[in-house]
Amino acid sequence: MKKIITLLVLICMTHVSQAMPQIQKWQTKKGASVYFVETHNIPMVDVQITFNAAGSKDGKKYGIAKLTNALLDTAAAGYDAQQIATELENIGAILSNDSLKDMAIIKLRTLSYEKQLQKSITILSQVIGLPDFKEKEVNRLKKQFLLLLKNKKQQADEISSDALYEAIYKNHPYGKSPYGTNTSINNISRADIIEFYKKYYVVKNMSIAIIGDLTKKQAIKIANKIDNGLQEGVKVANLIKPQKIKKSTKNYIKFDGKQSHILLGQLSIKRGHKDYWALYLANHILGGSGFSSIITQEVREKRGLSYSAHSYISPMQETGVWVFGLQTKTQNSKKALDVLQNTINKFHQQGITSSQLKKAKSNMINSAPLRADSNKKILGYLAMIGFYDLPLDYLNTINKNIKNIKLKQINKVIKKYLQPDNLQYVVVGTQDIFAKK
The missing domain is CATH 3.30.830.10 (Metalloenzyme, LuxS/M16 peptidase-like)
Known part of the structure; x- marks a missing residue:
């Protein structure tokens, strides 16, 4: 035994180097x-x-x-x-x-x-x-x-x-x-x-x-x-599509602590959408690539307002979310939110440069071997392909899809999906930065 x-235990710790x-x-x-x-x-x-x-x-x-x-x-x-x-x-x-x-x-x-x-x-x-x-x-x-x-x-x-x-x-x-x-x-x-x-x-x-x-x-x-071992049953009906967000709302929740947790979010796209990889790359540049992302550079590196600042997209069976967030000291809450808002607005207005796109593509393509370096990761892709009815060559065509994205295309996607005027705001902490003074 x-x-x-x-x-x-030894096998669970092993990563397998293999082709796609x-x-x-x-x-x-x-x-x-x-x-x-x-x-x-x-x-x-x-x-x-x-x-x-x-x-x-x-x-x-x-x-x-x-x-x-x-x-x-x-x-x-x-x-x-x-x-x-x-x-x-x-x-x-x-x-x-x-x-x-x-x-x-x-x-x-x-x-x-x-x-x-x-x-x-x-x-x-x-x-x-x-x-x-x-x-x-x-x-x-x-x-x-x-x-x-x-x-x-x-x-x-x-x-x-x-x-x-x-x-x-x-x-x-x-x-x-x-x-x-x-x-x-x-x-x-x-x-x-x-x-x-x-x-x-x-x-x-x-x-x-x-x-x-x-x-x-x-x-x-x-x-x-x-x-x-299971009944054949009936396939469940598709989910209804979420209603479009027509205006921004600001939500403050009082919570004792030394930091404010700030989240902004909106609808994005569903899993398998044709614009997924362009939007994924856009988010990678904006807030999904760690210390090199625009949000982290503006909020953390240049101004020291937050240790953690990020963004992510989460596509699902139906329309998913695009979330932007940070945690900051209570006294920096308003300033940090202003920087985050301005960063999102500028990203929406100006899009990205060819050098930013080139760097993001390189990061994604160079990290390709890590997507399939263990059975556990491959299993996750198999399950995702099956559940969301994605193409069988999904994993093998990621790099191709990324390489084919053009600057004009990604900036068009940013304009289409990023909605600064309809963002939903949530601040959790001791300071209501939305309160009128």
């Missing part, structure tokens, strides 16, 4: 899409099952998707959480799960030796196909969620993030925290969870990603075993 754990992977795709008999990469560098197999069953499917029962997902490995096929954990430990396998705004995830990492592989896949199949949802586990996890919600209220970054998403999305499902609210969590019953599971944890709502030390024949068997 100790040898298995030692081997697993060749992805194979097929469908199970019930219709689940499978994405597979065969690689024999290390004796490991990684599996990720992704369901369209996350927070955006909560309806009015906020938090039910995350609660359902968290309950999967607490009891299944007559085994309790401790028995499941012991069985996994005995074969050196690791099972994890999570539920975000878009996707609900179950991951397995196991040794590729036949005994360990078969046993771990059996456990995985039972966890997703035969969850017990025991009443005592439901109540236990509900208490955990309530404690987590209490803790979130004591963290300025969590408060600001939740408030910004609500300001941007209003009543759209993306505007609600996947963790729910005290009221919604208290009101969710075991029957509600079972109903949610039966509707969303079905083959038509699932994709499977597999990478590792096995053949396609073995991968087909694994996918079929997972597939056979």
Whole structure:
């Protein structure tokens, strides 16, 4: 047993140097899409099952998707959480799960030796196909969620993030925290969870990603075993499109502390959009490239107003977000926000230069090998390609897409998508910098 754990730890720490992977795709008999990469560098197999069953499917029962997902490995096929954990430990396998705004995830990492592989896949199949949802586990996890919600209220970054998403999305499902609210969590019953599971944890709502030390024949068997344990079900309807933001709002939340957490945000684009890589490069230059980004240079390096200043885009099934943020000492809040606003406005008005584009392209292309230097990273891409129905050559064409972006194109994208006049503002701290004096 100790040898298995030692081997697993060493393998988990190993990064694999390899060319961009060749992805194979097929469908199970019930219709689940499978994405597979065969690689024999290390004796490991990684599996990720992704369901369209996350927070955006909560309806009015906020938090039910995350609660359902968290309950999967607490009891299944007559085994309790401790028995499941012991069985996994005995074969050196690791099972994890999570539920975000878009996707609900179950991951397995196991040794590729036949005994360990078969046993771990059996456990995985039972966890997703035969969850017990025991009443005592439901109540236990509900208490955990309530404690987590209490803790979130004591963290300025969590408060600001939740408030910004609500300001941007209003009543759209993306505007609600996947963790729910005290009221919604208290009101969710075991029957509600079972109903949610039966509707969303079905083959038509699932994709499977597999990478590792096995053949396609073995991968087909694994996918079929997972597939056979679930109902075929019905593919869920697409999300509604978020409403366009028509005006800026300024939101202040009082929070004791020595710093202000400042976030600005707006809608951006959905995953797979034709303008994604141009917008990604634009954000990379503006605030997504660390110390060399424009926002960091203006806010931190030139003026020393913040240790952390950044921006990011987060495309999802439907229109995602473009977020700009910083943390600063309370007394610097107004000045730091002014600099951030001015930086965004100037970026929108003037766009970027050819030298900035050239540098950003070089950074992205030179870092290409890091995208696929481990099975874990490749698994993430496989799951993303499957869930968002991206082209099979997505990973292999990133560099080509980046190289083909022209200066005129990226500046046009900046003008089109960046909306300084419609930004949503959130400030969390002790100073209301929006108050009229």
